[in-house]
Amino acid sequence: MLPATTPPPPESFRLSAAPAAAEGYPMEVIDGYFLPAAGNGSTGIPIAPEFLEGDWGHSAISWGVGNPIQPVPERFWVRWYSYPEDKFYEGHWLLPGQHLTELLRQGYWNTKDKQHETYDGLTLCLLPKGVVVVWLTGANQVLLGRYEGSEINYDFKRFNEAANRPRMVVQEQAKLPPAVQHEIKTHTLSTRRWDAYLKTYSWQLAFNRSLQLETFSLTCLNAERTHYPPTADLPTYVQNLLRPQTRAVPAHLLLLVDAGYGRRRKIRVDAFEEAETLAAFRQLHAARPDAPLTLFVETDERVSQARFFVKNDQQQVPLPHAKVVVYDAD
Incomplete structure (x- = not known):
């Protein structure tokens, strides 16, 4: 026994x-x-x-x-x-x-x-x-x-x-x-x-040029926020934003990127306009339910300004009312 x-x-x-x-x-x-x-x-x-x-x-x-x-x-x-x-x-x-x-x-x-x-x-x-x-x-x-x-x-x-x-x-x-x-x-x-805030989509982040994402902070409309990685493994943490993951619609975002030639920039979205962003995610998901969405960041060559879009594999919707600020990280 x-x-x-x-x-x-x-x-x-x-x-x-x-x-x-x-x-x-x-x-x-x-x-x-x-x-x-x-x-x-x-x-x-x-x-x-x-x-x-x-x-x-x-x-x-x-x-x-x-x-x-x-x-x-x-x-x-x-x-x-x-x-x-x-x-x-x-x-x-x-x-x-x-x-x-x-x-x-x-x-x-x-x-x-x-x-x-x-x-x-x-x-x-x-x-x-x-x-x-x-x-x-x-x-x-x-x-x-x-x-x-x-x-x-x-x-x-x-x-x-x-x-x-x-x-x-x-x-x-x-x-x-x-x-x-x-x-x-x-x-x-x-x-x-x-309830609309709680709706989730499969989406990822992407840039229009070769930028090295070093770290990020993300708050979504469902009030989830990510300021720190789950472990000290920063590369894996960063990759999670650059590939499709199930998340709610973004509300605030801070990106730290290496733009090359010794330039490190912060791209900060103080607020995505709520109705505009929700509508973009809904529209593109409804058009292609099985295709992951992309929160697309378009910058100039010097990374002195940025614009945001939501894309699927066929079309994109601009987010002109997102409150975006770009500045030197150092």
Whole structure:
């Protein structure tokens, strides 16, 4: 008979929870937790009660626990109030546990400090219609999933004992942006905008001339960002941008290139124009669904200016409203 073995303790990391709401769609957390597997002796990471504003993928709030080194969470739940809808929501969901553990274990290579680091937060954005989107956050940010909760009947006096509900709703909704107020009046509140951000395509970067890409920083519309490589292997990291990979539409980009003759340039896109870029990706993907797309960079010989296009194997669409700056790297 084989001797009994004790299973290894769960891996632990220093994590905190950071809730947010999309700009113009304020929410308020009532309660919530990121929870580890049952029976491992941990209380989990709280999502503390808070009035949320913030924005998609970004939070200025961070709540930890007394001992923030915690086992990797297995699931989470959250209960909240939506001001634009005057509704309460709640949801209980499983996280992609193995993927989350692998990401935390791998972390990324800090190219400035020359050291390995890993993620330190879980960011969740509460949206209308009971939708919640969660990212693993650090210098890099990785999408973990989109989840849908359910509307619940919750005692408003437990939420806000002093408030007159009808009066409070009128006052709070009057503070919202005109576009959001119009959605409320016309009953057109939805998550279409953010769902479009989550759409991914197979795309790569390419240049019109021979430039050596040394490193890059990329933020996509789905709020994923890549500032540091997963390992110290920079050549492999750079190649991942130069060959087709499944990613969301780019939002911001910084490229460091060697243009030859001792010239090193930074090509920075402070912002791709959202509607223009989404439309280009949709149009070219619809025309050739099986062909990978290319984010094409056209520069002059001295690499003193740059223009961007989206291409498939048959046509290209310019992105004239991308805010591009080119300057010396040194």
